[in-house]
Amino acid sequence: MVEFRNVSKVYGQGEGKRIVLDNVTINVQTGEYVWITGKSGSGKSTLLNMISGIDKSDSGYLYVNDLNVNGLSEEEMCSWRGANVGIVFQFFQLLPTLTVLENVLLPMNIAKVIPRKERAARAKELLKMVGLEGHENKYPAMLSGGEQQRVAIARALANDADLIIADEPTGNLDSRSSEDILKIFQELNQRGKTILMVTHEREIHEGVTRNIVIQDGRIIADKLIVRCV
Numbered sequence: 001m002v003e004f005r006n007v008s009k010v011y012g013q014g015e016g017k018r019i020v021l022d023n024v025t026i027n028v029q030t031g032e033y034v035w036i037t038g039k040s041g042s043g044k045s046t047l048l049n050m051i052s053g054i055d056k057s058d059s060g061y062l063y064v065n066d067l068n069v070n071g072l073s074e075e076e077m078c079s080w081r082g083a084n085v086g087i088v089f090q091f092f093q094l095l096p097t098l099t100v101l102e103n104v105l106l107p108m109n110i111a112k113v114i115p116r117k118e119r120a121a122r123a124k125e126l127l128k129m130v131g132l133e134g135h136e137n138k139y140p141a142m143l144s145g146g147e148q149q150r151v152a153i154a155r156a157l158a159n160d161a162d163l164i165i166a167d168e169p170t171g172n173l174d175s176r177s178s179e180d181i182l183k184i185f186q187e188l189n190q191r192g193k194t195i196l197m198v199t200h201e202r203e204i205h206e207g208v209t210r211n212i213v214i215q216d217g218r219i220i221a222d223k224l225i226v227r228c229v
């Protein structure tokens with residue numbers, strides 16, 4: 001589903017030149033739940049940012065469902081991403097002047113892949129799924145960090161994208177809220193979503209199927225997680 005093929009990224013020039021990703025090749029299959037871990041500054045976010053279009057590689061290819069994402073113009077990238085990738089950030093990135101319901105409706109109103117008359121019911125259903133029934137008309141500032149991250153997850157699911165990318169979604173949460181959020185990701189994966197998550201969590205959470213470790217822009221480990229039941 002997601003294939004990075006010989007992807008490299010360099011920032012700066014001359015003495016300040018920094019190779020952030022060095023010939024990275026990763027192949028993620030549909031249905032995987034992948035954790036990308038590694039020290040701060042190792043290149044994890046840069047990798048995810050290529051899928052969201054925030055960063056572009058200097059060389060190599062990125063395919064998502066056989067689409068050459070590098071080849072998209074900025075406008076094409078925007079509309080492709082809106083309909084095909086759900087994104088969850090560390091600091092939630094909710095719009096403070098919109099209610100919880102309006103925040104979840106926003107991607108639907110932009111991408112227009114969900115029929116207009118189904119959108120409000122869908123947003124309410126997604127909020128119920130993440131445990132926020134009854135909070136629809138609140139503003140983000142009225143919610144705890146964990147609740148705000150739930151809204152962000154509902155928003156990431158708005159257009160029913162098969163691929164969810166999450167950049168340290170528990171990085172700003174206490175351990176209890178982190179556990180709750182990780183359980184939601186596990187459930188999403190069980191419902192068929194493919195998930196790529198950058199995290200600093202120390203212990204691999206139940207449900208994670210693969211752990212890719214990055215160091216200085218290179219993959220130093222790529223482990224399938226097999227659990228006995």
Ligand SMILES: Nc1ncnc2c1ncn2[C@@H]1O[C@H](COP(=O)(O)OP(=O)(O)OP(=O)(O)O)[C@@H](O)[C@H]1O
Binds near residue numbers: 045
């Ligand atoms: N726009 C930029 N310009 C210059 N350098 C950048 C830019 N974006 C990232 N970098 C550098 O690239 C390196 C990798 O950054 P990246 O955010 O991918 O690391 P990370 O592994 O996600 O780190 P963290 O765990 O701290 O979030 C860092 O040294 C960072 O300073």
